[in-house]
Amino acid sequence: MRKNIVAGNWKMNKTLQEGLALATELNEVLAGASLKCDVVIGTPFIHLASVTAAVDTKVVGVAAQNCAAKESGAYTGEVSAAMVKSTGAEYVILGHSERREYYGETSTILNDKVALALANGLTPIYCCGEALEVRNANEQNAFVKTQLDETVFNLSAEDFAKIVIAYEPIWAIGTGVTASTEQAQDMLAYIRGLIVDKFGKEMAENTSILYGGSCNAKNAPELFSQPDIDGGLIGGASLKVADFKAIIDAF
Ligand code: PGA
Numbered sequence: 587m588r589k590n591i592v593a594g595n596w597k598m599n600k601t602l603q604e605g606l607a608l609a610t611e612l613n614e615v616l617a618g619a620s621l622k623c624d625v626v627i628g629t630p631f632i633h634l635a636s637v638t639a640a641v642d643t644k645v646v647g648v649a650a651q652n653c654a655a656k657e658s659g660a661y662t663g664e665v666s667a668a669m670v671k672s673t674g675a676e677y678v679i680l681g682h683s684e685r686r687e688y689y690g691e692t693s694t695i696l697n698d699k700v701a702l703a704l705a706n707g708l709t710p711i712y713c714c715g716e717a718l719e720v721r722n723a724n725e726q727n728a729f730v731k732t733q734l735d736e737t738v739f740n741l742s743a744e745d746f747a748k749i750v751i752a753y754e755p756i757w758a759i760g761t762g763v764t765a766s767t768e769q770a771q772d773m774l775a776y777i778r779g780l781i782v783d784k785f786g787k788e789m790a791e792n793t794s795i796l797y798g799g800s801c802n803a804k805n806a807p808e809l810f811s812q813p814d815i816d817g818g819l820i821g822g823a824s825l826k827v828a829d830f831k832a833i834i835d836a837f
Contacts, residue, residue: 594824638674758799
């Protein structure tokens with residue numbers, strides 16, 4: 587059975603001290619609580635080792651927000667999947683639209699990153715989602731299908747079983763404009779249908795698919811009540827414990 591997951595994406599926010607305080611407070615609030623979902627926080631690289639040491643990673647899983655497309659070597663400024671894993675982090679967010687748009691991450695690059703993440707025992711949280719023009723032209727399904735066809739749908743079934751998918755329409759990220767519950771459910775059901783076609787029904791039933799984009803305490807209960815929405819990838823609302831906890835409690 588697939589897991590419900592609420593994953594925070596801190597993006598480029600919080601100094602090390604601020605991040606440690608946030609992670610520690612979250613861990614305290616969640617420890618001992620009976621939760622209906624797994625909780626993950628995606629921190630900047632420099633926070634990873636300190637945060638994994640400060641929290642119980644069974645309560646608060648830890649994710650990097652990226653990893654290098656190369657294994658190791660002369661790539662100044664890059665951080666490899668093996669390095670991420672060595673911090674105690676278990677997840678890595680890959681293919682976020684901000685990485686695709688601002689850092690030119692193509693499907694080819696993302697295939698290398700996903701492969702290295704998996705080879706190093708990390709769980710990729712693989713992001714997809716369309717821009718506003720694509721949605722306005724009603725071409726979102728074809729667009730997302732291409733993003734998946736070019737990347738994670740080429741994985742072996744054994745590897746695909748290890749990934750989490752996050753659908754994040756770009757027009758909903760950080761804008762305060764959430765996809766309607768119907769738009770989110772429709773797309774996630776569509777993606778699950780694509781997984782059925784590619785890998786079969788059992789795989790589709792076992793794949794966690796998250797919604798992301800201006801998800802907050804107010805809209806999370808309705809979003810998470812949908813049959814195909816297995817949780818959220820949360821940006822802004824993951825930066826305060828009370829806001830993030832309210833989303834976690836939406837299950
Ligand atoms: P947001 O970001 O919740 O601030 O819209 C979501 C994301 O980009 O992962």
